[in-house]
Amino acid sequence: MMCGRFTLFASYEKLLEEFDVEVAIAEELYRESYNIAPSQQVIAIIHDGSKNRMGYLKWGFIPSWSKDEKFASKMINARSETVDEKPSFKQSFYRKRCIIPMDSFYEWKREGNSKIPMRIKMKDDSLFAVAGLWDTWQSPNGAVHTCTILTTTSNKFMSTIHERMPVILPKEHQHTWLNPQIQNRDQLKTLLVPYPSELLTAYPVSDKVNSPKNNGRELIEEVS
Template sequence: MCGRYASARKRQELLEEFEVGVDGTSQELAADYNVAPTKKVYAVLTRPEVPDGEKEGKGGQAAQPVRQLRVLKWGLVPSWAKDPSVGSRMINARVETLTEKPSFRKAFAQRRCLLPADGYYEWYRADKKTKQPYFIHPEDGGVMAMAGLYEFWKDRARADDDPLKWLVTCTVITRSAEDHLGRIHDRMPVVIHKDRWSDWLDPAHTDTGEMLGMLADSPPSGLVAYPVSSEVNSVRNNGPHLLERDDSDETALF
């Protein structure tokens, strides 16, 4: 499971790192060292540049897909959901069931994204009373591109010209953890390497079997871990100090 992560890079840095063609954001998100479910997050996706909810190619020649940076809400809300509150329970999508779960199946075929992160947090249960948090991040200090899905949900109670009519949400795809990280927790986010970003984001690639094969054939993540303060346990705590190594707990693995 991935239930918290850090995302402190500025919008301009992400636009350059991901070679984004269109800045689709309307706001600069503040550096967040304790990203929690239901928060707004940056996402990179490729789709025609049309208003949310409009049909792609509506009214004439189809618009060409372009790589965009967007601000989405973490916690996927399926288009058919009656209540957007279900998103809080859909922060992760297991790679093993992407093609089976109705909540994720269509998005996996058509709406894949990347969720930029500096790293994520996971908790190691030393005993029934103690859980030691770890920060897991790219060893080279680069950006971590987590595989994700995004979806559109329409609030039918709002007017068509209401900017809140459409809610765009996302989820992080997870897989079994690599051996050295599995000591901490048995799940981890799927990391997409830069040379595969274009293929992953391309909405024309609708063959889910092919996409699953790409994920299964992905190289090692290049992630490492170290213990951090239990301050990260509370979503009320934030700031770069949460990333500082904390060796005070004798139960730490590394």
């Protein structure tokens, strides 16, 4: 699995400003988190054809045609190399793309028999946008809006930690990715590349992050 935990504790105002959001959930519904895990509700940005909207999607993709939700836990990531071919993701790749804002993500670095949790972030601490897909599934109890995070091969920096990394979209590519009118496969696939190594940094954090039950600021503090 790749990209199974991340953080988002930027202010509500910062999110609206950074991602040109015109329609959003009410501010009191926004919850910052230091340990976002699969099956939770995550903040996402979509483009409705005229403007950017911000709201919550459940992390764990369920295609609209699915008979049940049993696949959701396995569909937290989609490989960018094959995302346009896989029946589960193909329709959303062309029509329902989203951005998932983060200020860092966690990855577990293997050292001998142990796995060390690492926090990966921008060197300048800025917010960043990760490419995702979304869909709406009709459950017996109503509509469920879900998402998945796209991954790619690791850049040189990340490869010392893990062989995969989330697809981070620079500012100049975000509008293209979000625009549902753009359905050119080659144009979209050119955006799904490893982010430049020199802009990222990482450090080890407490293994408290291993449990989604833990969610405090101490999780992002460096440990020796």
